[in-house]
Amino acid sequence: MSVYIILFRGVGGATQLPVAKLREALTAAGFENVATYINSGNAVVKSALGHEKVVETIAGICRRTFKFDKAIYAITLAEWTKLIASNPFKNATEPGNLLHAAWLAEKPKAADVKALEDLADNGDRFAVVGKIAYLHTPNGFSKSKLSEKFDKKIGVPNTARNWNTVLKLEELAEKAK
Template structure:
């Protein structure tokens, strides 16, 4: 049995994912330890399935039962802990709303990472490590002119969480 972190892409604003219903749908499907973190598309659960099977199953369930038809990204708790340990911007963790992790569907091609580097300007910094992109936005994500360029340039879908959420999900997964 593996603890997983489940990230729903595109939740917020007009797109809501009711967490009470989400917990019920996932528990009824046989996942254990199901818990959610704030109303922005974050869950933890335990399953014997592989990461890709969890992602496919959860995506199919929320589409069928809740009408939510967007990407679902899944990471094992061990992978998540490794991503936290590899944070290249450790000096920024005291401002957790200005440090972000973008969980990517797959590792981007090197040429696309280079193209993204060419678009980086101002005080923002980023680093790509495998399927993770770390983004430091000293002026805040809401003011970032760089952040909207990430997915189109990398040609990889992803979903961002601020460092406070990253750490909270890690704690929740540890407690499963």
């Protein structure tokens, strides 16, 4: 049995996944220790299924039940723990809304990383470690040119969470073991 942190891309605004119904649907599908965190596309499940089958099963539930057909990422607790440990900006975790970790579907091209590094100004910092991009925006995520351009310029599908959410998902995943 593995614990997976499930990240749904593009939840918020007009696109919603009702968390109570999502928990019910995931539990009914056989996932164990299901938990959700805030209404922005985060869940934790425990399953004997492999990674691809977890994503496939959850994607099917979301399409059928919620008409949600966007990217879904399933990250093991071990991978999530590594994401936290690999944070190159350890002195930037407070407040947690100014540091973001983006799970990347694949490693981005060096030129795309360089283009984003060049956008970092006003104290912004950016680094890619493996398939994780870390963005520290000390003046606020919404005020950062780096964060504004990140999604299009990184060149690979991704979904980001602020550090508060990263730590809360780790806590929920630990409880799900």
